[in-house]
Amino acid sequence: xxxxxxxxxxxxxxxxxxxxxxxxxxxxxxxxxxxxxxxxxxxxxxxxxxxxxxxxxxxxxxxxxxxxxxxxxxxxxxxxxxxxxxxxxxxxxxxxxxxxxxxxxxxxxxxxxxxxxxxxxxxxxxxxxxxxxxxxxxxxxxxxxxxxxxxxxxxxxxxxxxxxxxxxxxxxxxxxxxxxxxxxxxxxxxxxxxxxxxxxxxxxxxxxxxxxxxxxxxxxxxxxxxxxxxxxxxxxxxxxxxxxxxxxxxxxxxxxxxxxxxxxxxxxxxxxxxxxxxxxxxxxxxxxxxxxxxxx
Numbered sequence: 360x361x362x363x364x365x366x367x368x369x370x371x372x373x374x375x376x377x378x379x380x381x382x383x384x385x386x387x388x389x390x391x392x393x394x395x396x397x398x399x400x401x402x403x404x405x406x407x408x409x410x411x412x413x414x415x416x417x418x419x420x421x422x423x424x425x426x427x428x429x430x431x432x433x434x435x436x437x438x439x440x441x442x443x444x445x446x447x448x449x450x451x452x453x454x455x456x457x458x459x460x461x462x463x464x465x466x467x468x469x470x471x472x473x474x475x476x477x478x479x480x481x482x483x484x485x486x487x488x489x490x491x492x493x494x495x496x497x498x499x500x501x502x503x504x505x506x507x508x509x510x511x512x513x514x515x516x517x518x519x520x521x522x523x524x525x526x527x528x529x530x531x532x533x534x535x536x537x538x539x540x541x542x543x544x545x546x547x548x549x550x551x552x553x554x555x556x557x558x559x560x561x562x563x564x565x566x567x568x569x570x571x572x573x574x575x576x577x578x579x580x581x582x583x584x585x586x587x588x589x590x591x592x593x594x595x596x597x598x599x600x601x602x603x604x605x606x607x608x609x610x611x612x613x614x615x616x617x618x619x620x621x622x623x624x625x626x627x628x629x630x631x632x633x634x635x636x637x638x639x640x641x642x643x644x645x646x647x648x649x650x651x652x653x654x655x
Contacts, residue, residue, distance in 0.1 A: 365595050365639045368614065369401055369410040372634030376616030377561070378421035378433070378466065379636075381606040383647055388606050389422045389430070390616050390636060391415075393462075398422070398432075399636070403607060410636075413446055421466035423474060424650045431651045433463040433476050438493065440653075451653070452496045454478065461487055465509040465561055465602065469540030470517035472652030475501070477508030483526070490522060492541055495654050501542060510572055512562040513540070514585065515646060521549060521570055525560060528553035530572070530583065549587045561602025563613065565643045573600035573615060578630075580615065580639065595639055597632040598622075605645020606638070613639045 373392040380389045386403045396418055401410035421433040425440065432439045432448070436456040439448045455461050455478050466476035473494040480487030488505035491498050502508075502522070510523035510530055517537035523530045529551050534544040549570075552559055557577025564570050569590070570583040578598040582591040597617040606614045619627055619634040627633050 365615075365637050367632060368636045368638045369399070370635065371399065371410055371412065373397075373399075373616065373618060373636065374634065375601070375618045375620045376634060376636060377464075377601050377618075378419065379602055379604040379606075379614050379616050380422040380424060380430070381604055381610075381614065381648060382424060382427075383608070383610075384427055386608060388614055390614070391419045391422060391432075393418050393420050394620065416448070418462055420463040421476065423466070423468050424648065425653060426650065431474070433466050433474075435462045438474075438476075452493065452498060454491065454493075454498065455489075460484075464488070464507065465511050467511040467513065467562075468649045468651050469513050469520070469535070470515075470649050471538055471540045472649060473540040474651050475511045475520065475522070475540065477505070477511060477522075479505070479507050483507055485526070488524070493651075494539065495652065499541070502546070507558075509560045510562040510570075512564045512570055514564060514568055515566055519585070521562060521564075522546075523559045523562075523572075525558040525575065528555065528558060530559055530570070532587075550583050550589060560600065561616075563603045563605055563645060565605065565645050566610075567643065569643065571603050571613060571641070573603055575599050575601060575618075580613065580641070582641075591641075593639065593641060595637060597635060597637065598626075598630045599633065600637075603639075604648070610645040610647065611640070611643070613641055613645075615639055 374394040398413040437453040506526035531546040532549040557574040
């Protein structure tokens, strides 16, 4: 199969692009620049204008749909409901609000409608991170002692969860209750990338169960089988990809956010698409993103 090359979706550059989300109903993609406190909104129509940029009062790391008029933002001190029409924000649930040294990071909604969301130290301090399960306003800490929680994703049937501590480099899987998204066992090693080039970052699962991950610092996407084998590696034109999500009416492309965080001027010059948001054709089809359920 001849695949289209990666293309730049939008010319804007993100200091730390993350948390992409796709609204099939409006054919619109959303993503954030964590460090610059920006939320991006862009239609995928061929005649669409460049992304509309919304300034936020905090660092947001993840965007999830609630319903056609509202979204959930994971931010410094908790979860906020955002009204799309006017941008109004209201606190929904606090998350580590008593610890100003941490912020939210990677997140993904489980097929049950529960959210898994990670936190980390603002300076990526060792062991300051955790992963939480959010069902309605009930927040349960699942895993603690992480440094940079990432790679949160779920199998199509919701019976398996995936996550990684990028600092450690081990992609893990855990059996879940498909009805709730809560763990039904202990995490196991799915793929050990420790010592490999770059770090496993955000993830998305396609309809066949392949786990697609961004490899930060290595300029590529990797696909892992449900059995724990790395089966594909696809180069992309940005060295620091952060998170993929499936987009398009047929869910047949990956939107990939990237970052220039930590890059010198010379490194940015050698990486022309640094910080840009890309569309990549990987020849597979994804799944419709679940909406977050406000009431468990």
